[in-house]
Amino acid sequence: MHDKPPAPKSAAPQGVGARVPRKEDIRHLMGKGQFVGDMSMPGLCEVAFLRSPLAHATLDRIDVPESLAGKVFTREHMQVRDIVADSTLPTYQRSAQPPLASGKVRFVGEPIAMAVAASRAEAEDLIEELNVDYGELPVYANTESALAATDHLVHEEWRDNVFVTLKADRDFDVAAINAPVIVRRRVELARQCMVPMEGKAVLAYWDHRDDQLVVVSATQVPHMIRTGLAECLEMDQTKIRVISPDVGGAFGYKCVLQQEEVCIAWLAKTYKRPFRYLEDRREHLIAGANTREHSYDMTAYADRDGRLLALDAHIVIDGGAYSVWPFTIGLEPGQATGNLPGPYDFQRYRCLTQCVATNKPGFVPYRGVARTGVCFAIELMMDAIAAEVGREPWDVRLLNLVKPEQMPYVNVANKHFDSGDYPASLRRALEMIDAPAIRARQAHAERDGRLIGLGVATYTEQSAHGTSVFAAWGTPVIPGYDQAGVKVTPDGGLEIRVGVHSHGQGMETTFAQIANEILGVDVENIRVIHGDTGQTPFSTGTYASRSLVMSGGAVAQACKELAPRILHIGAHLLKAELSTAELRAGAVWAGDNSVGIRDVAQAWYINPQTLPANAHVGGLETTVGYKPKVDSGAFTYATHAAVVAVDPGTGEVEILDYVVVEDCGTMVNPMVVEGQTFGGIAQGLGTALYEETPYDENAQPLASTFADYVMPGATEVPHIRIDHFETPSPHTEFGAKGMGEGGAIAPPAVIYNAVNDVLRRLNAPVVNRTPLTPARLRHALAGANSAAADAVATHSAPSATVQAEVEAQS
């Protein structure tokens, strides 16, 4: 009892701020992760879907041969509710998404029927035996045609093909703006897929012992899926358990209730046997082409120094055919309208955002959500203003960025920026990239004939926004207090139970670090349990960069609740006055004597006769709920800067240098923060340079394999240099903020600003549509004024341009 506490297994620090190697890595590196595709069960049937080859058509007849009865199912067989996401946003029209198409199909790839067999190949053979008669309807392959439609709407009962229209107007009065500089720009982002390495994956079975439907699904939000399935299947939640195992990437694709989850769950509930569906790559590239497609028409009013006086914008989002549950499609226009002003200080703002229904897969929020699009829009606009007034892009930004002395700052879209120094991040990024040296380099021709460009982008990332924000968006499920359970095991370890799900964020490590920081237990002895509704307290789950702040905060609170109980028992075991005792390094100390947490646990669990008489009856475990004092979001921010080399012979862009200066408050594990940043940037570069699902006039997707859908690989993602600021949030535990999405927000803006730096020097039209394929860049370069191109070698400082910039056709 008075033995020295066992030496910590690791001498290196393990608490908040430590670069602890991730515990989850070993199983993934060894190929021992357990994904839905790894599971095997007796009697498991595989499922294949018949998916619509047409984008908009009535389902006149589905012919299921007699021989396939009991093996093939359509909507008619299923007694379930459609997926309906309601929103209280004004003008919102709701869509009903059937688990299998009913009456008509609304996008290529929409599931119409499902077949079950012993193997996926055999299930696909069954699908081929089905005959479907379609009645063709006019197809809305883009927002223009959808907006113009008056009948044969995507959803016939609607007024028009618009999910929702949002308006913001803050003191916007054109007459009152005396702006000598007016800049108009249009930017567009292409539709793309998220392409997680593992697609959708769901296995469901009936557990006869628990008399319960068990749904094992690669999801970010197991508790919400449980709620959603209970509604659709009309079951009590106690009869459903959702387990999310290892997940091979999600990024938002898996934070909504999926049609396929409803289908597989229904099969298992109805037939009391196990069924599994694994989305393959072709299905993902066709039915998962569901994100990023925005257009922005903006007019910026500025003074001759480039100070932004007012911004007017019209945003159109191609929402596809259905609104997701539970976030609703309203999330995207809401985020767009609210975040377009970016980190800038200006007072007049008007924004009209339309989210349009078309015959494409329903829009799903992807890492960064609308912030990638709005960053692209506002940052290209900032460079356009700079070009117009003849100043460097960073000088114009420094003029307009919210300053640290203005914090906390409520911006023109009512975003509450809590803390930070945005201008310092830009200055540091310029220092890291050595902007003056790049400008000097640009004055001379390159040996290999390539053209050098420099671009910057600064953004804020609203993270861990909570109840008040989601309530304003009026979504069906609103996040509240996240709960965490912490329990000391009889041998002095910890079990942490959280309702979020870790699938790349490193929470099995970072939550252990948080507990280590407060209770001193070795990270190796801390187990984080997540993903299973049967084992964890409720949380809406992992999305919107919220888990570390919300769930991590709850873990911290739970540990803080246990600390005095441990101290109390430990002091008693030491026969010391409570006031002289201290919890430190995983032990209770009084003077030179100590007892480990293990000894305290032994007392509680095994030798209660040694406990103090008034020991807390809650013992060594507790579950607490938490949310930050201010729940409108902890605003992380960053500046990215990049140097590119453009090959005029091919239109290829090579990134020579890429730097990030980011501030996510206190970092629990800087290595995890950096890993998230690298991954986000890789995806952002995909959006900027490679990824696109083009459609023809019949809304047929034209990139259904990786031969046509190009993604950045190891040779395309450059070495990235990161510097950190740590301005603690005043509102969260440890001052941490969320940051998982930031990396995916800035790259398109940075890359395009860098390339446009090249194009402006050539008097070539600038580029404004993603992705920047070599073909698009070659077209822009072909528009260069040849005298200016020749003069590249004797380049001087950018001169003011009087005419409006011409935009490249592509």
Add this chain to the structure above:
Amino acid sequence: MKAARFDYSCPVTLSDALASLQGAEAVAKPMAGSQSLGPMLNLRLARPPAVVDVSRVAEMRQVERRGDRLRVGAAVTHAEIEDGVHELLRGHPMQHVAQRIAYRAVRNRGTLGGSLAHADPAADWVVVCAGLDARIEIAGPQQAVRHESVQQFMAGAYTTSLQEGELIVAVDVPAFSADSRFGYYKFCRKTGEFAEASCVAWFDPASRTARIVLGAIDATPRSLTALAHACAKTGRSAVTAASIRSAVAHALPEKDDVERHLYETAVTRCLDQALNGASPVAEPSFERKASEIAP
């Protein structure tokens, strides 16, 4: 998607392979590395009732010298050429081409004959064999054997003269001598992808050969005959921006200026290697990146 059902056989001799392909009822498709046919099977775009795996046919895996030419077995993999497994191909331009085809995983299985039989217009071997004036050796029923150039063999994208029961068994290419010059440039959007434009140049004074061939043009590769002859006659001085632009315009009348610019770049860089460079081919773009971090 999963492939539809098919029968599979794996002969190890050429006569067995041909017999399987020329067998009675079912039409059988030959498959070597499955790097082209495999995805088509998996997408159910190809549904042959039977597949004959020829990747282990011994006679198709050899490389032999025939005078001043080399006969390369059709089932030799890109990786074997890359790794110099066959001594006769070490240092040969084909080795430099092989090491940049797709990804290593693809190269481990993809074959010379398989690539030509698939006839993807953007494939490396399609344009390189056209540039080297290779002869494709095709075995057919009743021990028939015929030889064709790439431009005779390939009618268009994915379209060849191969009939049922026929099999590419070897490809005959020139040996590389100290006086010959080779250049190959391809532009890929991303390392490992198919080319969007490519060009091969092959000059061999000994056999009085001069060839410049454009590839990845969505059609059978096209020769820039006049430019090749001009280069052979007057060397570097025949190569100017204007002569290249004119040659490409003549060869690609169906493409617009911006598209042609990419092919002009390919020809320029290919000829730069062949006529100016010390090494037969330029470094791959990812090697070049490392050297350009600082000015």
